[in-house]
Each structure stands twice: as structure tokens, then as C-alpha cells.
Amino acid sequence: MTKLTAAPVSAAVTAPAINVPLFDLKRQQQRLHARIGERLDRVLGHCQFVFGPEVEELERELEKYCGARHAVGVSSGRDALIMALMALGVGPGDAVFVPAFTFSATAGSVAATGASPVFVDVDEASFNMSAADLERAIGEVAARGELAPKVVMPVDLYGQAADYAAIGEVAARHSLVVVADSAQSFGGSVGNRKVGTMAQISATSFYPTKPLGGYGDGGAVFSDDDRLAAEVRLIRTHGRQGSGDEALRLGMTARLDTMQAAVLLVKLEEFEKDLAARRRIARIYDAELKGVVQTPRLAEGIESAWALYTLRVENRDAVRQRLADAGVGTGLFYPLPLHKHAAFAPFVRGDEKLPVSEQLAKDVLSLPIFADLEDNEIAHVIAEVKQAV
Ligand SMILES: Cc1ncc(COP(=O)(O)O)c(C=O)c1O
The missing domain is CATH 3.90.1150.10 (Aspartate Aminotransferase, domain 1)
Incomplete structure (x- = not known):
């Protein structure tokens, strides 16, 4: 019988000198602990856990920060994309062009509306949607004639805004609306234009590891279009207007909650x-x-x-x-x-x-x-x- 021998153990020699994590949310949390605690205490005091004053305060601060006319706080980045598409009336039979190299929520949000994601290749340098390949994909969809080209949804991968000038030009020629998946890029800019203002309607995520991250799920929709913003506000709360009972349109339960808004208000200051x-x-x-x-x-x-x-x-x-x-x-x-x-x-x-x-x-x-x-x-x-x- 072979005798089992213990492998030599020399942790002191083999263990790395330091461990650097990909993300460490604790450090920032400790730095901001007192201020976030104060903000959360205020919410516990007023108990308006849904649509508390912090939500509106955050929305106004987000508008000021990025320069969009409307910011609407919602439950996640994916829901923000779904609601942007719903507000545009996108549904079954529509083609929405998305990059093939992104997080699954980009195409998942499209499929959730009943529309069909159509995959477009990305650019070698930026890793963002290629305007030339978008042109190809639109041509192919039109030639097959099964889907109606409706929306192009570029993604700002890793925080870098997509090429909205080139994509916007292709979109305009084919009468497509541009919906920006800016889940990863809030805080970024192109020249003096900030993310949130790059497309007719934009969506971001406040997932904890995002550049502006909350302590749970959250997101926002941005638009300069009064009608689209009003539609998203309706959709996020069952299609109901204010405290009215009637569902005016099909909606979701997709509000940003007050606790998240309180955390994000402190994080936005930093x-x-x-x-x-x-x-x-x-x-x-x-x-x-x-x-x-x-x-x-x-x-x-x-x-x-x-x-x-x-x-x-x-x-x-x-x-x-x-x-x-x-x-x-x-x-x-x-x-x-x-x-x-x-x-x-x-x-x-x-x-x-x-x-x-x-x-x-x-x-x-x-x-x-x-x-x-x-x-x-x-x-x-x-x-x-x-x-x-
Ligand atoms: C490109 C992209 N789109 C959409 C989402 C969805 O955001 P959320 O996780 O807040 O639903 C993410 C988030 O991870 C993302 O990276």
C-alpha cells in the first residue's frame, strides 16, 4: 500500500504578500458610515419607505449632475431599460439592436418586452457597438422582413460612452430611436456632455459595484423628453398616476426605494x-x-x-x-x-x-x-x- 504523505506546508512562503480584491465596498462604506447612518436614520424617522422625500431630492440632484431634463429613480438598471422600451411602445415584432459583447441584462431587457434582440458586433478599439456592423444588421433584418427595426441600444462598456455620434447618424437614417444602456458609465462624459444626455432615453444602474452604487438594487432613467419621462414615472408604479386607483397603462413595481435614495444622496456628494x-x-x-x-x-x-x-x-x-x-x-x-x-x-x-x-x-x-x-x-x-x- 502506498503511504500517504502530507504535502509540504509553508504558508509563510507561498501566501501572497498582499491580497488586492477586484472590488472592496467596505472601505468606502467605512469612510461614509456616519453620514449614511444619519441619512438612513431620517428615513426611519419619517417611515416613507416608498416615494419618500429622498427619492425626489436624489432625482433633482441627478438631473443637476448630468444635465438631463428628467431623472426618474427606478428599481434596477435592467428595469430602467425595460421601462425605457415600454415607454417607446416597443413590443413583439420589433427588432432592438444590441451589442453582442455586454452583460446579459442588455438583451434580457429587450426580450422581457416581447421584442427581439438583434446582435451587433463591437469595435476592436473601444469594445463598444460598431456603427458599421449596426448598418449591416439593420440591412439584414430589413431584407428578411420578419421584424420591424425600432431601437438601437448601445452599451457604454466599462464606463466608456459608446460612439453616439456615429450610431445616432445610422439610427436617424433608418428612423430608429436610440436607447442608451449606460448602466456602467454614469459619471462619464464626451466633451462637455455627460452620460444621461447621450440618447433620447438613457438608463443607468446603481448596483453596488457600479461607479455610483447603492446598497442594493437601483437605477435611473434619464430623458429630455417630457412625455417619455412621464410615461416611465407611470410605468414604475403600476401605471397609476399619484394615488389614483385606475391603472392608466400596463406598468410594473419598479420604484427606487427611499433607503437607496438616502444612501445614494451621500454617495453622490462624494x-x-x-x-x-x-x-x-x-x-x-x-x-x-x-x-x-x-x-x-x-x-x-x-x-x-x-x-x-x-x-x-x-x-x-x-x-x-x-x-x-x-x-x-x-x-x-x-x-x-x-x-x-x-x-x-x-x-x-x-x-x-x-x-x-x-x-x-x-x-x-x-x-x-x-x-x-x-x-x-x-x-x-x-x-x-x-x-x-
Ligand atoms: C451593461 C449593463 N446593462 C444592464 C445592467 C443591469 O443593471 P442592474 O444589475 O442594475 O439590473 C448591467 C448591470 O450589471 C450592465 O452592466
Whole structure:
């Protein structure tokens, strides 16, 4: 019988010197604890847990921040997208063009309305929707004649706004409405235009790890269009107007709750400082890693909200394992393009050519980037990435 021998244990030698998590929500929470506590205490005092005064206060602050005429607080980013589409009257038989390389909620929101997501490839440099491939996809849908092209929904991946100028031009030529999936990019801008004002209607997410994240689910819809904003306000509360009983249209239970608004009001006060800290980290990564790996490429005039700092690397999975061994947390956003998800099989014909999305799904790797990251942690990440590649 073979004698089992214990593997040599030398934790002191093999354990990484420091562990850098991909996200650490605790640090910011500790920094803002007293102020958030005060805000939450006020909510406990008035007990208006739904449509409390904090919701309206936040909506006005969000409007001021991004310059949109209307901000409507809602229950999540996905619900924000669904309600934007519902307000536009999108439904069965309609085609909504989405990038193939994004989070599943982008296409999931489309399917939830009964409309069909149509997948469009992304650009090699920005990883955002390719205007040229959008043109191709619209042409194909029109030629088949089964769906009515209605909406294009670009995504601002990792915090960088999509190319709304080029996509808007294609959309206008084909009479499509642009709905921005800005779930990852609130706080970002193009020139002097902030995210929230890039499209006829925009949606963002306040999921905890987003640039402006709450302590649970939340989101917002932005628009300059009074009618669309009023429609979203109706939809988020069962299609009812104020305290009226009658459902004026089909709606949802999709309000931003008062507790989340209270947390977000404090976080919004800190937002510019936190964004500046993320931008500084991105600049350091850029300077140190350019030439070592493919670092993010931002189009002219763009300020990213840096939801994620994402590299493109060969042998991604091996690099990721080496970083994990060295105590560096990383993330894969996203390892599967949408046309390969089981849920979207009904919308896939099988002859899709989305080569950039398919390659990116194999190559991308996101590094830690959050405001409270320490300089020694940034240095550790950089040193270990250099080693790992
Ligand atoms: C691109 C994109 N769209 C939509 C969503 C959905 O947002 P939420 O998680 O708030 O529903 C997310 C969030 O993860 C996202 O990253």
C-alpha cells in the first residue's frame, strides 16, 4: 500500500504578500458610515419607505449632475431599460439592436418586452457597438422582413460612452430611436456632455459595484423628453398616476426605494472625488502597463467613469490564475458573447458573424479599480501583471 504523505506546508512562503480584491465596498462604506447612518436614520424617522422625500431630492440632484431634463429613480438598471422600451411602445415584432459583447441584462431587457434582440458586433478599439456592423444588421433584418427595426441600444462598456455620434447618424437614417444602456458609465462624459444626455432615453444602474452604487438594487432613467419621462414615472408604479386607483397603462413595481435614495444622496456628494481617484488609478495603470499588455483605448474627448479597467491579454486564463496566486483579484466581463447564451437561443439564427465579440470574450481581463485602492496595492497589481504576462 502506498503511504500517504502530507504535502509540504509553508504558508509563510507561498501566501501572497498582499491580497488586492477586484472590488472592496467596505472601505468606502467605512469612510461614509456616519453620514449614511444619519441619512438612513431620517428615513426611519419619517417611515416613507416608498416615494419618500429622498427619492425626489436624489432625482433633482441627478438631473443637476448630468444635465438631463428628467431623472426618474427606478428599481434596477435592467428595469430602467425595460421601462425605457415600454415607454417607446416597443413590443413583439420589433427588432432592438444590441451589442453582442455586454452583460446579459442588455438583451434580457429587450426580450422581457416581447421584442427581439438583434446582435451587433463591437469595435476592436473601444469594445463598444460598431456603427458599421449596426448598418449591416439593420440591412439584414430589413431584407428578411420578419421584424420591424425600432431601437438601437448601445452599451457604454466599462464606463466608456459608446460612439453616439456615429450610431445616432445610422439610427436617424433608418428612423430608429436610440436607447442608451449606460448602466456602467454614469459619471462619464464626451466633451462637455455627460452620460444621461447621450440618447433620447438613457438608463443607468446603481448596483453596488457600479461607479455610483447603492446598497442594493437601483437605477435611473434619464430623458429630455417630457412625455417619455412621464410615461416611465407611470410605468414604475403600476401605471397609476399619484394615488389614483385606475391603472392608466400596463406598468410594473419598479420604484427606487427611499433607503437607496438616502444612501445614494451621500454617495453622490462624494462622486466627483471618487471618480477622480478612479481616473488617477487608470492613468497609473496606463503609464505602467502600456506596451506590456493592451490597455483600454478611449476615443478622443471621452472621460470614462472607469466602472472597470479591462486589459486584453493572450493566454487570459493562465494570466488570471497567476494573478490569483499572487493575490490579485480580477474579473471576466464577459466570457460569453450574448448570442452564445442559452436564454437568447430563440433570437439566434446560427449564421451570426460576430468575430470581435467572440475574440474579446476570450481575451478580456479586468483589474481592481476603486477609489479606496491604496498606492501599494496599485503597485502590487502592476508588478504582478508584468510578471504574469
Ligand atoms: C451593461 C449593463 N446593462 C444592464 C445592467 C443591469 O443593471 P442592474 O444589475 O442594475 O439590473 C448591467 C448591470 O450589471 C450592465 O452592466
